[in-house]
Amino acid sequence: MIEVEHLSKSYGSTLAIEDVTFAVEPGEILGLLGPNGAGKTTTMRILTGYLPASSGSAKVAGFEVHEDSMAVRQRIGYLPENPPLYPEMSVEGFLAFVARIKGVSAGDRPQRVEQALAQCGLSDRRKTLIRKLSKGYRQRVGIAQAIVHDPPVIVLDEPTIGLDPRQIIEVRHLIKSLAGNHTVILSTHILPEVSMTCSRVAIINQGRVVATNAPDALMNQLTGGTGYELEVEGEMNNLLPLLQKLPGVLSVESSTMPRIAARSRLRVLAQPGIEIGHTLATTIVGAGLGLYEMRRLSATLEDVFLQLTREEQTSDFQMETSENSGSTAESTIGEQS
């Protein structure tokens, strides 16, 4: 549905995106994930025909975005970073206006507006002037204007920004409900959002796509090894060498627990592809120690993201990532694997 090939865009001498290539199948939700200023908005603006690319090509529904601009514009719904709203119009009037300039026929217009209102939970605010709406409602009107003409492709630039947690959940449900009939691209710098809503992720950093895959596959592929966190009671000194000798174990770290003196917390990391859970448990129990907790360490998308974006970094971003990796316990796995 969307094919982007070797897309580059420069503003003067600064390169906003460089050699971006990805494809989105019909019905998919693709998440563009990247730090601020990575080139997500630029990519989306090129897709919607708002900006011309410096080189490369982008096709939406089979039409080249620059050459067949009008055909593409008709088939695309776009929510820019700041929802484009006329403050003096009513919600309903605004949606009718958008439906009209997007080329919805006069007969279908009332029904399309009605459906967009219902889908975005705006039915009870239809007569309200947009300038009187709260931020959350404005964002919903922004999404409604992107879907009012029932476009096959929907592009959403940071759709959940500035919303409260409940509204974020609602918007995510809405986006999920669009999949299947529509192809959706959304950008975000919020990691859980991608794993919750998207069927595929493209991670962008410094204008380049550094990885594209399903969120789960991305996590498995890049973190490689697995590990366990254990809470053990008893004498550690004999246990640790034992564990170290187990096949597949890479490293064992132990730390005493602050409140219960007799117990220790262990972090055991394994080589990729080797499952150590069973032998680990048997060894500990066999040594006569008490096993109180055993938890699998799974890498989060955050680790993947940090790992990928760390490779080419600017000083600003470096600071940000090192702060983050210090604060999240799980990310050590990413560092060591």
Next chain:
Amino acid sequence: MRIVLSNILAIYRRELQSYFASPLASIVAGVFWLLAGFFFVNLLNAFNLEVLRADSLGNTTPLDVPYQFLQSFLGVLSSVALFLLPILSMGLYAEERKCGTLELLATSPVTNWAVALGKLLAVVTFFLTMVLPLLLYEAIAFSATTPPMNFGVVFLGHMGLVLLAAAVLSLGMFISSLTDSTILAAVFTFGLVIFLWVIDLLGQRLGGPLGSALGHLSLLKHFGNLSQGIVDSSSLVLFGSYIVLGLFLTAQSVDAFRFQRS
């Protein structure tokens, strides 16, 4: 073609609706009506006095009072309008840029030309609604004239006023498309209006080929001709050219804005 017309109409209706909902536009209309009414009464009294004085001096040269009154009144109206027009045109694009709605228009299947034309038609329509009520009291005054007033002259004069306004609004729209500050747009458009006055004055003062060239380009001179009931195709062409120039520059500037923005 039908789609283009439908798009122009959609933009036109939205824009016109926002003018009628805008308090600022109402204030502009209110000020315009207040000043127009004030000068109407004033001029009427002034002409009355002049006629009385001419009579008392025993002056028998015929004086076409309604005709001269119409000219003076239209002259005053054009000056008042030129002061107020920048306020009407300032938001046309600056507001869209500020609200981010230009991004919506630019990613909709609507050409820049259609958007610019729809907007210009809307603001000219709003100006028309400002001028139309004046015709009511002009009609009352002119209905008392003997011999009856030539209504062709009245019509041409007002058409000239609307054409002058359309030309200034078209250029004002272009200026509005260059910035996202409405104040800046208004200030620069006002600068343009003063520039038009200067051109007109220079055209009258300089004489020679340069003076006549400036005179030919002067919107105010051609408006003066129309207000006297003189229809010259070159006047109409000139007004048309200014209007098309404004539309063209607007469409180009919106494109350029997208190409160069960072």
